[in-house]
Amino acid sequence: MGQKWPPFFPGTAVICDRKRTACDTMERNGFWASMPLVRNIALVAVRRGAALESVCQAIGLSPEALENPEAIARLDQCIKAWEQALYYTGDPFLGLHLGEATSPGLVGMVGYFMESSPGLCTAFRNLVEFKKLFDSASSWVEERGEAFFYHMEPDPLWKELSPETARHVFDHGLSAILNFIKLLTGKAIYPVLVVSPFPRPEDTREYLRVLKTEPLFNQDGAFIEFRLRDIQAPLIGHNPVLNSIFKSLLEEALAKANASSFSNEVRRVILQKFGSSIPQLPQVAELLHITPRTLQRRLKEEGATFQRIVDSVKSELAIGLLQKPGLTVSEIAWKLGYVEPNVFRRAFRKWTGKSPRAYRMGA
Numbered sequence: 001m002g003q004k005w006p007p008f009f010p011g012t013a014v015i016c017d018r019k020r021t022a023c024d025t026m027e028r029n030g031f032w033a034s035m036p037l038v039r040n041i042a043l044v045a046v047r048r049g050a051a052l053e054s055v056c057q058a059i060g061l062s063p064e065a066l067e068n069p070e071a072i073a074r075l076d077q078c079i080k081a082w083e084q085a086l087y088y089t090g091d092p093f094l095g096l097h098l099g100e101a102t103s104p105g106l107v108g109m110v111g112y113f114m115e116s117s118p119g120l121c122t123a124f125r126n127l128v129e130f131k132k133l134f135d136s137a138s139s140w141v142e143e144r145g146e147a148f149f150y151h152m153e154p155d156p157l158w159k160e161l162s163p164e165t166a167r168h169v170f171d172h173g174l175s176a177i178l179n180f181i182k183l184l185t186g187k188a189i190y191p192v193l194v195v196s197p198f199p200r201p202e203d204t205r206e207y208l209r210v211l212k213t214e215p216l217f218n219q220d221g222a223f224i225e226f227r228l229r230d231i232q233a234p235l236i237g238h239n240p241v242l243n244s245i246f247k248s249l250l251e252e253a254l255a256k257a258n259a260s261s262f263s264n265e266v267r268r269v270i271l272q273k274f275g276s277s278i279p280q281l282p283q284v285a286e287l288l289h290i291t292p293r294t295l296q297r298r299l300k301e302e303g304a305t306f307q308r309i310v311d312s313v314k315s316e317l318a319i320g321l322l323q324k325p326g327l328t329v330s331e332i333a334w335k336l337g338y339v340e341p342n343v344f345r346r347a348f349r350k351w352t353g354k355s356p357r358a359y360r361m362g363a
Helices: 014-018 020-029 035-047 052-059 075-089 094-099 109-115 120-133 156-161 163-185 205-211 240-256 262-272 281-287 292-301 306-322 329-335 341-352 356-362
Strands: 032-034 072-074 138-144 147-153 193-195 223-227
Touching: 032 035, 032 075, 035 052, 035 072, 035 075, 035 094, 052 075, 072 075, 075 094, 075 156, 075 163, 094 163, 094 205, 109 120, 109 163, 109 240, 120 138, 120 163, 120 240, 147 163, 156 163, 163 205, 240 262, 240 306, 262 281, 262 292, 262 306, 281 292, 292 306, 306 329, 306 341, 306 356, 329 341, 329 356, 341 356
Parallel strands: none
Antiparallel strands: 032 072, 138 147, 147 223, 193 223
8 A cells, every 4th residue: 555654464463562561561550541532543444445353453352342432442452543544544644634523522421511611711621620531641731821721741651652653642632622622612713832742744734734833843841822812712502500510420420439339430430431321231340340240249239239320320410411401302311321212201200200391391
């Protein structure tokens, strides 16, 4: 195909073979990323002619795991997914291009929390506060005078193992932020400065097209700077009631992340991996690296059941979503994993004693 990169054939596990010690460190640190992003990257290669089975083999995932929206991927698997996408596309700006199509929904409940926030500045602070619930990458925000900075520190081990894919991940973050802004506010807002720790490519025209500015390359920092007045823009999806409910659920998830209760750990995983639907018992068990039978046994020892935990999460989410204008009962049912709205209606009545319509009218 003429591409010079990556220098391996699809399916070759170059990362761990090249740096076994670094991979051991990675496994101890437990770096992970959500599977939907990894899936999107892998499918880029598939759309360019790669066989799904070959791509999955190269990444180190089964096709079933790749299709599981509640699963997570290790750092080496993330790197291999990017390597496959770059190999089959030959796109030197793949990160920028994928970021242009990334939406807040990719990060599940944290994205919903962002969407219901009052303003863009608050939305990004909320993203940073709860980012640890969907990946372990480092980021933070700061205000300095009339400027607003969103810092995105590349993972040091990722940068060491695969600097080229690390650059694409950073670029993906840059363009994804701009797309988030457009989706949340309904208008385009561009940075005044972008600082990148990666080498300057020969051709920077695509950066100018996407970012409307050329980054400062080969820098010690890694951030994107906006005018503070631009980042203070209101959000079109602001919903105070729903925002408060999502905040409460996310704060509870963070508070329980380090709790010793196994029930709390199961609840944390469910909240953390809530995306288009509630994760099922086998998926939660897989994320906890135990069998479904062991999960059920350990919950029983604490006097809990998986279904009661799921019902608790669903009831809180349902109450919040019913207070969001524009969402029909059928749409809420689908978000919570119900194929038939009538099944959701019966469940809601069981939780609250009211039908969804009656609850919405009385809210």
